Amino acid sequence: MSTLRALAKAQALAAGVAQPVATVRHLHLAQRPLVLVPLAMAGEAHAPLAALVGTAPDDARLLVVPQPRNRDQRFRFVTELAGTVLPWLDGFRGVSEAVAVDRGRDVRYRYADAPQLWVPNPAGITFLRLLGRSTRFRRPDGEYPVHPAVPLLGRWLTFFAERAEQPGSSALLAMTDALTLHWATGQSAVEDQHLPALLGWIDPPAGSTGVEAAARAEDPQVCPPAGPATDPEFDNVALAPVMAAWAAADDDPAARDEAYAELVRLLRGQLAPTWELMWRGLGLLGGLPPGARVAGRWAGDRDAFTGYAEHLDADGGPQPRHDGAVAAAVRLHRLERAATSYAVQRAYDDPLVMAEHRLAGEAFVADVTLADPGRVDDSGKRPVLRPRIQVVTTEPVRMPVGATLWSTARPGQKAKVVFVTPAADGRTEVVLELSGGMGRGLTAPPGSVPQVGERLCLTTLSEAYLPAGTFPAAEETPWTHGGPPTYDPPDVVSSVVG
Amino acid sequence: MTSTAQRLAAIRGDVPPKRHNARTIAALTGNPGCARRAVLDGAGVDKTALAQRVGFPARFGQSRFAITRGNAFEAQVKADGGAELLRLVAQRLGVPVPHRASWTDLGGADDLPDRRERSRAALTATGPDAALFDHPLLGLDVAGQRVHLEPDLVAARLGGRFHVVEIKSFPVIDGQADPAKVSAAAVQSAVYVLALRDLLAAAGRDPESVSHDVVLVCPRDFANQPMASLIDVRKQLLVLRRQLDRMARLDDLLTAVPVGFTVDPAVDSVTLTAALHTVPARYAPDCLAGCELAYFCRDEARGQTGALGRPVREALGGIAEVAEVLALATGERAADPEREEAAALLRAAARLRADALAGHPA
Secondary structure, three states, X not given: OOHHHHHHHHHHHHHOOOEEOOOOEOOOOOOOOEEEEEEEOOOOOOOEEEEEEEOOOOOOEEEEOOOOOXXXXXXXXXXXXXXXXXXXXXXXXOOEEEEEEOOOOEEEEEEOOOOOEEEOOHHHHHHHHHHHHHHOOOOOOOOOOOOOHHHHHHHHHHHHHHHHXXXXXXXXXXXXXXXXXXXXOOOOHHHHOOHHHHHHHHOOOOOOOHHHHHHHHOOOOOOOOOOOOOOHHHHHHHHXXXXXXXXXXXXXXHHHHHHHHHHHHHHHHHHHHHHHHHHHHHHHHHOOOEOOOHHHHHHHHHHHHHHHHHHHHOOOOOOOOOOOHHHHHHHHHHHHHHHHHHHHHHHHHOHHHHHHHHHOOOEEEEEEEEEEOOOEEOOOOOOEEOOEEEEEEOOOOOOOOOOEEEEOOEEEEXXXXXXXXXXXXXXXXXXXXXXXXXXXXXXXXXXXXXXOOOEEEEXXXXXXXXXXXXXXXXXXXXXXHOOOOOOOOOHHHHOOOO | OOHHHHHXXXXXXXXXXXXXXXXXXXXXXHOOOOHHHHHHHHOOOOHHHHHHHOOOOOOOOOOHHHHHHHHHHHHHHXXXXXXXXXXHHHHHHOOOOOOOOEEEEOOOOOOHHHHHHHHHHHHHOOOOOOEEEEOOOEEEEXXXXXXXXXXXXXXXXXXXXXXXXXXXXXXXXXXXXXXXXXXXXXXXXXXXXXXXXXXXXXXXXXXXXXXXXXXXXXXXXXXXXXXXXXXXXXXXXXXXXXXXXXXXXXXXXXXXXXOOOOOOOOOOHHHHHHHXXXXXXXXXXXXXXXXXXXXXXXXXXXXXXXXXXXXXXHHOOOOOEHHHHHHHHHOOOOOOHHHHHHHHHHHHHHHHHHHHHOOOOO
């Protein structure tokens, strides 16, 4: 927790309403997102109970499992879910765009748009991950055959759950995470996980404060939990008797229909409020202008979608249960790079995020007081253009001489700290030597060197390309990491029978 | 009756004390600095009823589906005289599966002294044979009080060593389970290991014959097939031991509690509320998951930075009151010398936030 964010929480508590911690939206908002609100049966090892799913506020499809302990009914639920999700996914595979690769010498294609999936909270993401895990190894033939859509949906859900681990991806998002990325409430992080309370703080109903709205949202009688866990009181008082009635009416179709209708009514009553909140949350996020680098990250999601669709087209197998040593190292490296670049991009996109780095001494804002745009360094073999500027700041400068800084206005240009001199009334003068972003000649093009009077934000955070690491092929896994992988024993398949 | 016991009885009022269990002990060690909780738990107060009386009912229901499933899984694992359980535990420990093992159910009649004695006799009786003990009654000293534990678990004696076996119905999927549930199970098991060691030590036996490796039996993947995992609870034992030792003895705590303090259910709710406020609590958001009184304490702690979470409080320089944080940040209030550093940070943060929100500088 940064001090800036903590202060925003304190301000939210005093103001009675959530306070912004971002001035732009740091995630992509799709035109046609799929919202999924799942419920799971308490106590079971991941048994779906119900879900509301759809791509528009007035287009919610309710899926219900009358007896979640029954394996066949669980897979019928998955098949029905696949009936909504798979056609929606296919809808993004119409239009492709060409992307130049290898410095323009080659071209590859990716889909012009990609699917975006929303769930209420991180537990919803875990639900989808486990639903993917429990279905992706299933087979349409053999001992316990399932509908062919079941393993396909399982692979896609696993794909989404893996994307959700990647910082900056907008493929599968939890609403509580998305909202707390942009607003700070006057309650703790634990309480922010409860979507009704969180939205109560961000957008309290007219005439009430965030505290009151959040307190009201905590009563499960008024605001059912946003899933996947159900309210135990609801389970005991409402759900259990109806489930029992449904089970008891085994050979009485009329009674069974009646019990089923009641079950549908009950579960819709639990899910509908969260469904409304999801679309309200999307509306609030839509009110923020997107950050400049959001589209670039979304292109990464589109690449990933394209790649996985092609993998499935080529009859690619399901994601393994465990990564091998090399795959795990590659994944870790990829996630670390994504985390680093996401943090930098957010700071470059958003002065309020950059302010956190300024407070931490990783950036400062300064005015240019002197500029020598034509300075040439001819001490080396051949002369090079190395303009110098002097900036003055009121903020503490914690960077040592020799450090390399970047300016948010010119991300391609390096600024090396040459002198740091304390000046009058607490100000600091910094002399910087610039390189890059000025063409190849010995004269800087206009605008490429900051002018006197310009205000700059200088930071140690670099947007420079992070080169990808090199890793051995799986069959060349070094002995230190267990050596090349051996074939998975056949018990892998038998153990996933659920 | 000692004076402490009398004092606690007066606090509790005219009702029998509520029994502790491993879960409440584990939670108690989670927030050892909370005097309110230590006193109420030490006195065996029914905190659920108390929270209801003061208008902040706890929200810990348990779904009957979860209870049914938990019981069914436990019955399945313990079925057949524990034959399957014995095989799972022995295989996980890497010892030969014994041909037979005795099964002693130490549960049953609610006669505490008798059960305690039976448990003690059964568990301290020497014997090289493999043996399983179901529902043993154990005891532990918590905050100066003897607390009886009725674990729903099995103590397994294999090769002369005891292992605590905990049966839980949350699944282990691809070798991974919900970390929060595993750590809760680990702390609870550590409570039982400690109690079992106390029991053996009191009988002059080697307490180290109770292994620090507890066996957790859970359903594997998405099926009902049980699997056993080993959890090393040495760390939990250390934490537990240290916190139990450190937890102020109730006698000392009671000296700070106003004379006449009582949460007797016969008292009206206004008086109860006023009485509770006289015993200091240490609320943190984690309390919501573990303590029945958490909503009451949260309401009381409104306006405290700690109620927003410990990281928030730390990031705000450890200043306790939100109002003071804001006054220091705007410069309305001058900081005393030892807070000058925190105040400077807050002023800088407030200025940066205001600048960025006002749209300048870029």
